[in-house]
Amino acid sequence: MEKSRIELKMPSDVYYLESVRAFIGKLCETLRFSKKRIADVQLALDEICSNAVYHGSTCVSSGIQLQISVNTRTLEIVVRDKGGSNTQDWITPERLAEIQEKRSPAGEGGHGLYLIECLTDVHKLEANAVGGTDVTAIFYRDANADES
Amino acid sequence: MTGTELITTRENADVKIIDVKTDLSSYAASDLRKVLEDLLMEKVNKVVVNFSEVNHINSTAVGTLVGIAKRLRQNGGDLKLCNLASTLTRTFNLIGASSVVEIYESEKSAIAAF
Numbered sequence: 550m551e552k553s554r555i556e557l558k559m560p561s562d563v564y565y566l567e568s569v570r571a572f573i574g575k576l577c578e579t580l581r582f583s584k585k586r587i588a589d590v591q592l593a594l595d596e597i598c599s600n601a602v603y604h605g606s607t608c609v610s611s612g613i614q615l616q617i618s619v620n621t622r623t624l625e626i627v628v629r630d631k632g633g634s635n636t637q638d639w640i641t642p643e644r645l646a647e648i649q650e651k652r653s654p655a656g657e658g659g660h661g662l663y664l665i666e667c668l669t670d671v672h673k674l675e676a677n678a679v680g681g682t683d684v685t686a687i688f689y690r691d692a693n694a695d696e697s
Numbered sequence: 698m699t700g701t702e703l704i705t706t707r708e709n710a711d712v713k714i715i716d717v718k719t720d721l722s723s724y725a726a727s728d729l730r731k732v733l734e735d736l737l738m739e740k741v742n743k744v745v746v747n748f749s750e751v752n753h754i755n756s757t758a759v760g761t762l763v764g765i766a767k768r769l770r771q772n773g774g775d776l777k778l779c780n781l782a783s784t785l786t787r788t789f790n791l792i793g794a795s796s797v798v799e800i801y802e803s804e805k806s807a808i809a810a811f
Binding site: 563564566567570584585588591592595596599602603653654655656657658660661663664667668 | 720722723724753755756757759760761763764767783784787788791792793794796797
C-alpha cells in the first residue's frame with residue numbers, strides 16, 4: 550500500500566470538531582481499527598484540535614490544517630495551527646514540562662497533552678514556520694491485533 | 698436540537714438528574730457547564746449526570762465535571778455520574794478523575810449513594 554494523504558482545513562472553532570471526529574472515526578473503521586482504538590484516535594484528535602483552537606489559531610479565520618497520512622504500518626495525523634499574537638511559542642519544551650508537572654487529577658485543566666501522550670504511539674510538538682505549532686500523532690495499525 | 702435541548706434536567710426527590718444526549722467535546726462542554734452552574738445558582742447540591750446517550754467525552758468536559766463536583770461538595774452536596782460507556786470510563790481513569798468524581802453503573806445506584 551502506498552502512502553495516501555488526506556488534507557482537511559477547518560475554521561479555528563470547536564463547533565466543527567464533532568465533524569472532524571466523525572470523519573477520522575469513519576477512516577479508522579475503513580482501516581479496520583478496533584472500536585477501542587477508534588475511540589482513542591478520536592479522543593487524541595479532539596484534544597489536539599481543541600488545543601489548536603484555544604491556544605494556537607486564536608482567530609477563527611486563521612483556520613487549522615490537518616494532514617492525515619496512511620500506509621501499511623501507520624496512521625499519522627499532523628495538526629497545524631498558525632499561532633496567535635498572545636500565544637507565540639506557548640508550547641516551548643519548558644512550558645510543556647511545566648504543564649505536565651502541574652497536572653493534577655483533581656484539576657480542571659491541563660489534561661489534554663497528558664491524554665495525547667497516553668493515547669498515541671508516537672507524538673511530537675514542533676514550532677512551525679508560520680508562528681504556530683505542528684502536532685504530530687502516530688498510531689500503529691498493528692496495535693489492533695490484541696484488542697477486541 | 699439546540700445545545701440546551703440536548704442537555705435536560707429532571708428531578709428525583711431532592712436530586713437533580715441531568716440527561717446528556719450529545720457527545721461531550723469542547724463545544725458541548727460549555728453547554729453542560731452552563732446547566733451545572735445554573736443549578737449551583739439555584740442552590741441545588743445533589744446532582745447526578747446520566748451518560749447513557751454519550752459516546753465521547755474530552756478532557757475539557759471531564760475538567761468541567763471535576764470543578765463542579767468540588768463546588769457542590771463545598772456546599773455539602775456532590776456530583777455523581779452514571780451509565781458511562783467503557784470508553785468514557787477509560788478517559789476518566791486515564792486522567793485520574795475517577796478518583797475525584799464518583800461513577801455508578803446505574804442512575805438508581807447513583808441516587809442511592811447520596
